[in-house]
Amino acid sequence: MRLPRQRVASSTCGHRGLKAEGTVISSQPVRFWVPWLLLCAGCGVFEFHPYELRGMDGDRHARALERLRSEAGDGPLRFAVLGDIQLFLDESGAAVEDLEQRDVDFVVQVGDLTEYGSAQEYAWVARLLDRLRVPSFAVLGNHDVLGTGADIYRRTFGPTFFSFQHAGSRFVLFDSNSREYGFPGNVPDLEALREALAPEPGLFHTFTFSHVPPGHGDFDASLAGPLEQLQAEQGVSVSFHAHIHQFGSEVRQGVRYFVADSLDHRNYLLVTVDGPLVRVEQVFF
Amino acid sequence: MPAPWHLRGLLLALLLVSAEARAESPEDERPWFVPDQAALQLAGSIGFLSAGPGWGFFDDKVEAGLLLGWAPPAVAGEDFLTVTLKGQWHPFRLDWRGWTLRPLTVGLLLSYTFGDAYFVGLPDRYPDGYYWFRTGLRPAVLLGASAGRPVSALGLRLLEGYVELVATDYRLVHFLRNPVTVETGLFSLALGAKLRF
Numbered sequence: 001m002r003l004p005r006q007r008v009a010s011s012t013c014g015h016r017g018l019k020a021e022g023t024v025i026s027s028q029p030v031r032f033w034v035p036w037l038l039l040c041a042g043c044g045v046f047e048f049h050p051y052e053l054r055g056m057d058g059d060r061h062a063r064a065l066e067r068l069r070s071e072a073g074d075g076p077l078r079f080a081v082l083g084d085i086q087l088f089l090d091e092s093g094a095a096v097e098d099l100e101q102r103d104v105d106f107v108v109q110v111g112d113l114t115e116y117g118s119a120q121e122y123a124w125v126a127r128l129l130d131r132l133r134v135p136s137f138a139v140l141g142n143h144d145v146l147g148t149g150a151d152i153y154r155r156t157f158g159p160t161f162f163s164f165q166h167a168g169s170r171f172v173l174f175d176s177n178s179r180e181y182g183f184p185g186n187v188p189d190l191e192a193l194r195e196a197l198a199p200e201p202g203l204f205h206t207f208t209f210s211h212v213p214p215g216h217g218d219f220d221a222s223l224a225g226p227l228e229q230l231q232a233e234q235g236v237s238v239s240f241h242a243h244i245h246q247f248g249s250e251v252r253q254g255v256r257y258f259v260a261d262s263l264d265h266r267n268y269l270l271v272t273v274d275g276p277l278v279r280v281e282q283v284f285f
Numbered sequence: 286m287p288a289p290w291h292l293r294g295l296l297l298a299l300l301l302v303s304a305e306a307r308a309e310s311p312e313d314e315r316p317w318f319v320p321d322q323a324a325l326q327l328a329g330s331i332g333f334l335s336a337g338p339g340w341g342f343f344d345d346k347v348e349a350g351l352l353l354g355w356a357p358p359a360v361a362g363e364d365f366l367t368v369t370l371k372g373q374w375h376p377f378r379l380d381w382r383g384w385t386l387r388p389l390t391v392g393l394l395l396s397y398t399f400g401d402a403y404f405v406g407l408p409d410r411y412p413d414g415y416y417w418f419r420t421g422l423r424p425a426v427l428l429g430a431s432a433g434r435p436v437s438a439l440g441l442r443l444l445e446g447y448v449e450l451v452a453t454d455y456r457l458v459h460f461l462r463n464p465v466t467v468e469t470g471l472f473s474l475a476l477g478a479k480l481r482f
Contacts, residue, residue: 046328047473049398050423050453053362087459089466116418116455120470124459128466147402147420148363155362182410 050118051147056155064135077167081269083242083260084112098285110242111141111211117149141211142177163196169205176210178220197234205237213241322481329475331369348373369396390429425453443481
């Protein structure tokens with residue numbers, strides 16, 4: 001009995017409001033339709049603007065980190081790096097399914113979760129990442145900044161600069177979308193990065209993640225050299241990026257840089273950390 | 286983004302002027318540019334509330350409307366001001382016990398969002414063609430239905446309630462590109478009232 005009733009309730013959602021708009025004036029119908037209207041607004045069937053900031057599920061990064069710490073297993077550390085999602089939600093869904101068969105501890109997406117930076121897209125991607133059995137983290141990409149996108153990102157994931165330590169390794173996520181802000185000279189924020197990369201006993205590896213790779217035209221040209229030098233000085237193990245939609249790998253100043261393919265090309269990076277060894281594989285699905 | 290209040294004032298003035306012009310001239314002498322309807326809408330991706338004048342053609346089978354929409358920070362987390370051009374076609378009309386029903390409405394709309402955070406022309410910092418869409422311009426398609434009846438006490442030919450399912454460009458693109466993942470996320474709902482005078 002319960003299910004049909006619930007269906008009736010949701011299908012009359014619009015109808016009640018409609019009738020009320022037509023009848024107005026008397027306070028009796030108002031009392032009747034206002035609760036329905038509020039219910040409809042609450043269940044997300046209304047969109048006030050594509051860049052609206054409401055209904056985001058808060059600090060996903062903090063929660064992912066909490067989960068990671070509570071679920072820490074033994075064996076080598078393993079994580080996956082996913083490239084641009086943008087319009088490729090179905091393929092990203094296939095990647096999420098493929099990841100079920102890999103024994104990964106967590107997943108990092110390296111930016112461009114969305115195409116337009118809209119609230120609905122953030123919600124779709126959050127739901128997609130929720131299908132993963134393991135915690136996930138996401139970097140801010142240039143598409144994710146559009147409109148109020150950066151605010152939606154912060155309300156969904158947390159601060160755009162984020163670093164954490166896990167299993168003897170350090171992970172730093174930062175914003176390198178210099179062109180989006182008109183090359184202000186402090187994107188990426190090298191001061192924050194220098195601080196986050198400060199040497200600490202007990203840390204064997206450091207991995208950095210940002211959307212636009214240094215050397216690309218969308219990365220502040222005046223900061224590319226200093227960033228590469230900083231990463232080299234602080235002994236970064238691997239620097240992960242995306243943006244180009246094409247897998248790439250090269251060594252600059254002794255540091256390995258990877259560019260993850262976009263997910264429509266149906267592959268991602270699988271990273272295994274075994275003592276001093278770091279292995280990065282391109283996994284096709 | 287501070288809301289340009291003068292725009293809201295302008296819209297109100299436009300509505301008042303049109304009502305005034307109506308009152309003075311018999312129906313067949315109305316100049317074409319004087320609106321013969323006004324709408325008030327809730328949601329539909331163009332604001333929390335939007336309102337504006339409209340024009341009916343071919344016995345109201347085809348309609349055009351201009352809506353100024355506002356979503357206040359309290360409900361949308363940020364101040365959004367939009368202006369929307371809406372075109373609608375009602376292929377059917379049923380008259381039943383004093384009610385006028387239009388069971389199917391198909392339409393197109395184009396909304397423009399005010400503010401520096403949204404662009405219509407690509408800002409200088411981007412090379413040509415960097416983004417293929419414009420964050421400040423949002424085309425959408427709509428499907429709807431309406432029902433109304435005359436209210437002679439208010440001088441209305443018809444006071445109508447309508448419901449619309451709005452599919453904005455980005456929802457359509459994602460829906461067509463990702464039929465598996467996006468599922469029912471194609472539409473958002475709009476409710477409204479239309480006054481035909």
